[in-house]
Amino acid sequence: MEKSNPGKLSLFFLLFLCFASAILGDSTAESLLLSHFDAQYIPKMFLINAAALFIISTFLMPVFDRVNRGNLFMSGLLGHAVMLIFIRIAIWSKWTFFYGPLFSYAYVSKIIIFLTFWTIANDLFDSRKAGKVFPVIAAGGTLGAIAVSFSIPWLMKIIAAENLLLLWILLVSCSVLLFWPVKIKYGRFFKARPDTIKAARPVSVFQNLGILCKEPLVRNMALLFFALFFLLLNQHFTFYSQVKMHFSNANNVATFLGYFNGISMFFTFALQMTVAGKLLNAAGSTRSMLVVPVVMVIIFGTQFFLLRYFPEASGLVFGAVVIGMGLRVACFDSFFSPNFQIFFSSLPSQLRGRGKLAIEGVVKPLAILCSSLWMLWCLPGLTAPVNTMILFIIAMLVIFQTVRLRTHYTRSLTGYLSGYSSKKQAVVLEQLVNAMEQRSFESLRQKLHTESSEIREFIIELLAKSSSPEAVSILMESLDCNDRKTRATLVSSLGRLCLPDLKERLLEFLNDPDDRVVANAVQAVAGYKDERVNAQLEPLLHHSNNRVQANVIIALWPWVSDFKKAALLDSLQEMISDPDAVVRSSALYALGEIDGVESFLMLRRYFYKCGEEYRNEQVIFRQLSRAIAKKKDESSLVMLLAMAKEQNQMRIIQIINLLGMLVSELQEISLLKLLKKVDLFDRNLIIQALQNRTTA
Template identity: 25%
Template structure:
């Protein structure tokens, strides 16, 4: 492609692989737009001249009926024919209907023909919209739609400009009605382009994917109504459509009323209408082709939707101000003219493309139905509503005073803005739903009557395990005054599972319980229940002589509970006796006894058990050593935590779990270990994830600090922050956004690297794949940061969409990013991570990062191998070394020597291979 073409594609925000299809659609719309412009000029001019402006509301009412009938038949045909064939049928039908109007005109007498002709223009406009946007909706995805819909639909703007200009120049010579001949020729000229589009791969793929759906679809028009009622997004768009159409019709009616007063014959009237429409179309052309796509991408959906109603309200307020001035008729006329131009331009250049874009996340069949609802049902309804409204106004204001309808427009503008916010909210929900796809009710649970209390008390003693557990949970959640009583009552239940749960609640909530009840539980249950009951019994200050026999129990858990309870809560001889039993376990020759001793030491209070655990740490038996390390973690003793860190080399999994048990007390030791240059990278990452598991403000402070001091660990740090449910306040939010910018710049650098390597793809495919893995990791880290900064749940949907690997899901996910994430970050993220050819992304990347990062493969390899800021995968670095050796790229002997001493065996072996072969 030439540089000149590349410049224009970049200016229009079109990617090279999209140009063929965009060009065809543009020309097709150009031809059809010109044809409809000729028909409109002729029909509208003749109507205003022969009938008058005050009769125009009747046309709106007649047109509404015709539009509903047309929408019905179109929806039936849409199920019968695939979209490409249907577009051709509709285009030929439009041309034939124009021809019939021209032929019948010579024999038609009376105003009825002019009413029908102008009403038929609305039918032609509807059919043109349905077939064109039906094609566009299935040819482009949601991301393309934001860039391209304004461009492809801009074809009708120069067409109408040329059509209106030709009408302006020729109407004096050929007569108004003969403009229809030009309209017929233009419509037929678009058919070859439609045939070409019909044969394109894009449309063939769509037809194949949706053949089954079309075959089995419900052909009834009630399906449209059901879709309207069942889909909130479509319903809200439909309401906005009525408001938009009503505003457009009322403004144009008021303006044309002024035109009719100024121009008396049909030729001068046709010339003015043609001039007015030509000027508005040429302005719209500039806005639509150059600005709209970029504007929507930059501003997003909601701000783009707001442009038109806000400008309309401002213009109406100006009319309100001017109305108070003397001699204001002409000023108001021109203000309405400017308003009509502005709304016409903004409606076609922004509102319509944005509305179609909003429907893109819907499944294809729902998307087409939604378009039929908006154009085939709501537009006619708006026409009917506005026609009746104008008839009422004319009844009371026969002279159509232009300033007397601004109140209605102002009210409609406010409703329009409110509706836009509601549509935007539902649009986000729709994207998320597109990606995604028997408990008690606390509000209905109450025990404020005697019968319910009686029933609950019976259930906690005789109900099933699930019933009792649920009742206790509900009582706890509702803070019932019966909770303590019923927990104690549940100790009488036959199930040992219920008794164990009740004792656990008694310990957690410090529920008072009589010792006789605990002694009864102790006497008649299994060892697990006995152990829990013993500890609880010791807390009650019971006669410890009752507990001493359990120090010799054959069951280890019961014995441990007795020792723990007596040492923690006993006194005198009982405490000493329990201490002696513990010493026997510590020094026992049996590993099981030593394991039991470690567990007991971990649960002792005010016993100075730390030095005893320290004595047990040099344990040869793996199982015992594991138990001792766990006990050391539970004590949270600084001396023991230092010993646990030392055991990371030999007992890594157990030591990590012990540090987790220590909680925030372990964080200083974790921090110093991560900062130690001798700590292997893999262990550093595990410690970072451990800090995330510990969570809390101190853990978050540690993780945030690592993002500054050790950026090479950004991947595990970002994931740990996400997993720890970290949320930002104002300060860290600004800081994390800065980190996100750095990661995006690094991601852009990787895309530039890939672009350099792709120039010789066969030689560098392995390294290209490795760089793609790096890019995926960066994307995941960014999503973790975005989840922390903005909306955790919705960003998680984005991650899910990428995991599916489906392009449509990913494109919808990028829309979520655009709506939630800060605009500059969202723009960079979407450019870098949008699926498709890298050449397409490079064009937009050059706008974000204009200076080329890399020009030669050697620069890429050296950047990867010498980088100390960001940590590349061992695999990526090994691929770079291997590529340097195989392709004879000089990366410097120092770098090769550096990796010949690497701790990672893959890197070390690859570096040695390169040394031997170079």
């Protein structure tokens, strides 16, 4: 069923009202709490927030797919308005103890409303339209937050802070009236999915913990998320403490928070519209995630310096805390939040939702719990400079963990989730390929220009594996990129597709200034097995690069006469006698790829002549052993067994793997005869190779 766009304007204004009511609610609750209670009361409220967040993620989030989201949102807004009316009546009755629960209620209601709102938005717009529509809708929320924040100082001149609750009720009621026609018109999109109605079970905490234990990428993000939120909560507490020290009554607190929220949100909006997008494109998602921890280091470092050397300058400390808080809010919303969403794109679809739920539903409440206990039990016994220094050290550790996460992020993409076996890697890659749609292709096109070279290689492989017209088009567009390593990978991946339309384009790269690109272009062109095309490779026989020469020899070998084959063998003999081990390794690689008795004899002569060379040069050992293993001959088995003598464990494992390839090709009679001739060490190697082959 096709979804239409007219709901975009309604959702824009609806989010405007929802965001405005949320910011107004936060400012109201914070001003009333800080004006009537000491700052030490706030960690207790944080504990309630942690419990509420855990309950929401465990019991409420699984319900969303099993109920009508339109009815859920409407009833939630109505219940929200009724609850606010009850709280206002209680405050009129001088029940001041409601100020504490109001603080947590503002936090919980905000989470539920936004969670339900974006679920509804996803119901109305499919993934292709969402990429264009959601930023417009989100802008409505930002404008609502800015507008209501700057309205609060003006309102404080004519009403008391308690009466902001009336405006809060009015905004929520307007949200109900605005959503009512949306629900009537698009109600069919909000219905529960039939396949999820029966599965009414809350998500197990142990399931979430299992994701954190099994997935290295999620586990490292969880560590980063935990440490970062520990810092954020402590910074927030310091901010509240400073506000409490400098403002006495609720109206003054509300006025200050109005200006603060308005300026910080405006600065966030300006940052998102100018610097943030350019930095994300230039540095990539994983590098730009470093912005927040670096900012936190600067903030806590500055505060420590002021507290240590200017302890009496309370105004200076207050200014540093406020500016630091605003800077953190802007950077967190501009850099960490979008990257947090991008981060999960590297997980397969079946883990994406569960991984996010594990972090939001387990790690975040745990971080709030630990930071609250720190404030209640540890902070009273520490001086302000010591506490700030501890936070500074934790911020430094967060930088380290962010860099570490980037390593795991790269490994996850290049290895199709780190820790997976090769068989499972192939399955995950297949799932990613099958799940590709237009929005995914657009995202990958952008990442090809912004991410690190390792991630670009993964994306290229993913697109080549897809081999759809859209994927090939993206790869073709990127062929002219400036990065030589990426260009070489593109040529190699496109060459494996052997598409007729690409042949002439790949031939152009035989003249590329980078030797690696030329070598890959030779392989790509050779894959077409076109004698006419291969004839264009002959001039490259005298290329200065050894890899290019070796690939040209391999490409020409099946098509040339015996006379020319002799000339090619002469070239290989010259290369294999070169003093440079890298050149010799290229010749060995070529000898392993071509057939014929003469090539095998040349390989054998080199083996018995080189002596200790392969023991000292890893590149020679690797190419020589692989070349020998490709020659399906009993003498190859003897040479491999000889190479295993007096080697380290890693090389012996490599030999065993190559033996497994070789023994499977030999006849059983020849193998049994050989087992009788060899010594115990060689016999054990052969048996282990056979066992590995059987297990595989």
